[in-house]
Amino acid sequence: MKHLPRTCALTAAAVTMLSLAACSTTDPDASGGSGGGAEGDVTTGSGVTDSEITVGMLTDLSGPFAAGAAVQVTQTNAYWDQVNADGGVCDRDVVVDVQDHGYDPQRAVTLYRSMAPDVIALQQVLGGPTSAAVLPLAEQDDVYVGGVGWTGSALQYENNQLPGASYAIEAANAVDYLVDELGVPEGGSIGVVYFAGDYGGDALAGAEHAAEERGVEIVAQEITSQTTDLSAQASALVQADVAGVVLAAAPTQLASLAGVLATQGADVPIVGMNPTFNPSLLGSPVADALLANAYSITSVAPYASDAPGVQAANELYASVAPDGDLGWEVPLAYVQGELLRQALEGACESGELTPEGVVAALQESSSVDTDGLLPDGLDYSQAGQSPTTTVYVSKVDADAEAGLALLEEFSGPSAESFSYGG
Amino acid sequence: MSDLLRRLGGLALLVVALALPLVLNDFWLQTGLFVMAAAIGAVGLTLLVGVAGQLSLGHAAFAAIGAYVYAWSTGETTTSVTGGGLPPLLGLALAALVAAGVGAAFSPVAGRLRGIYLGLATLGLVFIVRHLLLNLTDWTGGFTGRSVESFALGGFSFSNRDPDYLAVGGVEFEGLHRLWYLFLLLAVVACWLAGNLRASRTGRAWANVRDSETAAAAMGIGVARAKAAAFVVSSAYAGTAGAMLALAYGRVAPDVFSLTASVDFLVMIVLGGLGSVAGAVVGALFVTALPLVLAEYSSALPFLAAPGSGGLDPSTASRIVYGVAIIAVLVFLRGGLAGAGRRLRHRLGGGGPSGDAGTTDPDTPGPGPAGRTAPASGTTDPSTPDGSHPAAVTHPRSKETTR
Numbered sequence: 089m090k091h092l093p094r095t096c097a098l099t100a101a102a103v104t105m106l107s108l109a110a111c112s113t114t115d116p117d118a119s120g121g122s123g124g125g126a127e128g129d130v131t132t133g134s135g136v137t138d139s140e141i142t143v144g145m146l147t148d149l150s151g152p153f154a155a156g157a158a159v160q161v162t163q164t165n166a167y168w169d170q171v172n173a174d175g176g177v178c179d180r181d182v183v184v185d186v187q188d189h190g191y192d193p194q195r196a197v198t199l200y201r202s203m204a205p206d207v208i209a210l211q212q213v214l215g216g217p218t219s220a221a222v223l224p225l226a227e228q229d230d231v232y233v234g235g236v237g238w239t240g241s242a243l244q245y246e247n248n249q250l251p252g253a254s255y256a257i258e259a260a261n262a263v264d265y266l267v268d269e270l271g272v273p274e275g276g277s278i279g280v281v282y283f284a285g286d287y288g289g290d291a292l293a294g295a296e297h298a299a300e301e302r303g304v305e306i307v308a309q310e311i312t313s314q315t316t317d318l319s320a321q322a323s324a325l326v327q328a329d330v331a332g333v334v335l336a337a338a339p340t341q342l343a344s345l346a347g348v349l350a351t352q353g354a355d356v357p358i359v360g361m362n363p364t365f366n367p368s369l370l371g372s373p374v375a376d377a378l379l380a381n382a383y384s385i386t387s388v389a390p391y392a393s394d395a396p397g398v399q400a401a402n403e404l405y406a407s408v409a410p411d412g413d414l415g416w417e418v419p420l421a422y423v424q425g426e427l428l429r430q431a432l433e434g435a436c437e438s439g440e441l442t443p444e445g446v447v448a449a450l451q452e453s454s455s456v457d458t459d460g461l462l463p464d465g466l467d468y469s470q471a472g473q474s475p476t477t478t479v480y481v482s483k484v485d486a487d488a489e490a491g492l493a494l495l496e497e498f499s500g501p502s503a504e505s506f507s508y509g510g
Numbered sequence: 511m512s513d514l515l516r517r518l519g520g521l522a523l524l525v526v527a528l529a530l531p532l533v534l535n536d537f538w539l540q541t542g543l544f545v546m547a548a549a550i551g552a553v554g555l556t557l558l559v560g561v562a563g564q565l566s567l568g569h570a571a572f573a574a575i576g577a578y579v580y581a582w583s584t585g586e587t588t589t590s591v592t593g594g595g596l597p598p599l600l601g602l603a604l605a606a607l608v609a610a611g612v613g614a615a616f617s618p619v620a621g622r623l624r625g626i627y628l629g630l631a632t633l634g635l636v637f638i639v640r641h642l643l644l645n646l647t648d649w650t651g652g653f654t655g656r657s658v659e660s661f662a663l664g665g666f667s668f669s670n671r672d673p674d675y676l677a678v679g680g681v682e683f684e685g686l687h688r689l690w691y692l693f694l695l696l697a698v699v700a701c702w703l704a705g706n707l708r709a710s711r712t713g714r715a716w717a718n719v720r721d722s723e724t725a726a727a728a729m730g731i732g733v734a735r736a737k738a739a740a741f742v743v744s745s746a747y748a749g750t751a752g753a754m755l756a757l758a759y760g761r762v763a764p765d766v767f768s769l770t771a772s773v774d775f776l777v778m779i780v781l782g783g784l785g786s787v788a789g790a791v792v793g794a795l796f797v798t799a800l801p802l803v804l805a806e807y808s809s810a811l812p813f814l815a816a817p818g819s820g821g822l823d824p825s826t827a828s829r830i831v832y833g834v835a836i837i838a839v840l841v842f843l844r845g846g847l848a849g850a851g852r853r854l855r856h857r858l859g860g861g862g863p864s865g866d867a868g869t870t871d872p873d874t875p876g877p878g879p880a881g882r883t884a885p886a887s888g889t890t891d892p893s894t895p896d897g898s899h900p901a902a903v904t905h906p907r908s909k910e911t912t913r
Contacts, residue, residue: 150826188805188823193766194544197759198802201686202537217765220654224761228670241654284644285653509589 133442135208144207151191163421178436252387256294263298264500277305291336298502322348339366350377367491391490395460547754549794554747560785562740563720568632574767576605576749609749617738655763783846
């Protein structure tokens, strides 16, 4: 191979010539207007055919959130079946493409890549790290993403639709509720036990804002999801003589905290955020402590609400999964479907049934109503801010369905004065 | 002759890799980016564990350092995070350099510990780095991480913009296509360097230190220096891999660089065959792509249940396949996939390219006696005749790498 260098040079030159000849920087579609055939008056895009609209759902069916996610998948499929039976959206049937990322960001990103050309919107991307990986890509592609949870950090994406109030708003309301209704005096102190990370951090920010407004002290205790014994945190709270506790964690932590506080003789109200209560806790030894002192603040109306939307959601779920687990996922999955349906219909009305059209419809919706599943008048036109300041306050109650009895819709003064980035 | 064939095979693979973006869809392109990033990390680890014989469970920590150094140095300062605003090429170089620097700082520890003790010490690095990533929020963005500026070179951006539209042969080249070529270049260069390094004086010295520190010292090799050098080089590879992962995601978050990522790197090199560059690449391909491909094509596989319906779903299936593959390789394939490939070539008459990974490994040693390729002893054959090299010590059987 003495001539290898010359052969190489020739080959390289030829390849370069060929690839340069094949290059082009003028977009043939640039002047041709929108892609996709116009059907009637509606422009269509990815995931839309003459008879079908495909929406995506990236969820976790084999990782830590498998149980709750399965409930949501069942309910979501049932919801769209019902919509299709009533005539569909924009004269088309809606099909759900469910994919399982197993809480792995790498898999979520690749699944998103394979899904993006074939869906008009993503109804859900479950999980913190997974949605954090997908959201920026979806924003670049101008694809609607719903159901990524309630963390404030998701609000910076204009393509994201938050189902109700963010965690900071929930926590600010929790402090307001503790002061106004549960007897925390001015100058008293409130414990905040929170997960390290975006969920707990967001909740802490809201609670700190509210504490400043209401003149109370915050006693913050950071934990991780691996912390299952909260004796140390409970002791610290008792020592600081707190008059109430805000908990931004998971059911395991609620059980531990309520149990330990009760045995230490601290009879103080515990207010948990969205995911902290699970009906199965009522079968555990701490049930009495929970019944006495535990409250839950949720962005979505609890299962036992008598609002027409919630009743419709519950009936639908009961008809498709008579033996399924009950819980806050049932109304949540329903309302996420409802929010997306409204955005799709908005896009249809504006004649742009494309991913971009759905995002535009979302950004124009300044007063969304959902039959009592979420607080009325959700405002998605203010990018970066929570769509509402209203939350649902429930008390743990053995007689209520799914263990939570709705007390009231609540919007406290410090929740109303809270603003992100301000 | 065999060398020529291997070169031709490598060239053919390279041409295929160059042409792939013309036909692949976004899913395969994204998978390819992850594979190439993982491959560079695995090659770095195989130099450290396979060639130099130092067990490391902290590879993900160095990858994290690389990823965040790139993200910070090229990022702009915003309301939530600070950034250096440097050119991306400089950021990429810094990612490798800073990771190498941290590796150098850690090398006194690495020089004093061996085997499982070194493994545990490096395990600590993963947790320290994770703690820092979560708490230095001004630099890292905390739990949610920070976004990553796309790579650009002299006005040409490896993203969907600048130029907004670029087509080759009628196929529109978007960010993923452009990144593919950047990653391919980095991967080929990294593998070529690693192959040469392994066959060089330095690589032989590392292998010698692995097999017997006393013998190595007697041969005039600075044992501490050799160990430190291996750690530094491996860390630089990990840093580059981390920066590439950051580019492939478009965002960095601490969860990507967990202990699981470290273990995955180890699985890659064990599957591929310790010490083999080509093996590391194939291992990276297998470990990275398998779960992604199974998840994507689950609906086409009749024995898999739809996600959520309660049967054997694709995620679980990929984990089972993964586990079975590791056991099968450890039990049946001495020397991993690289060892198997070498024996196969030997049986076929000592010629022919290895087919699957020849492009990236110009220096796989020739077929040795089958008994020499025990899994832990790697593939380095220090007895290659070359008068100027000091590594003439031939052990009938290499000692365990991970004492």
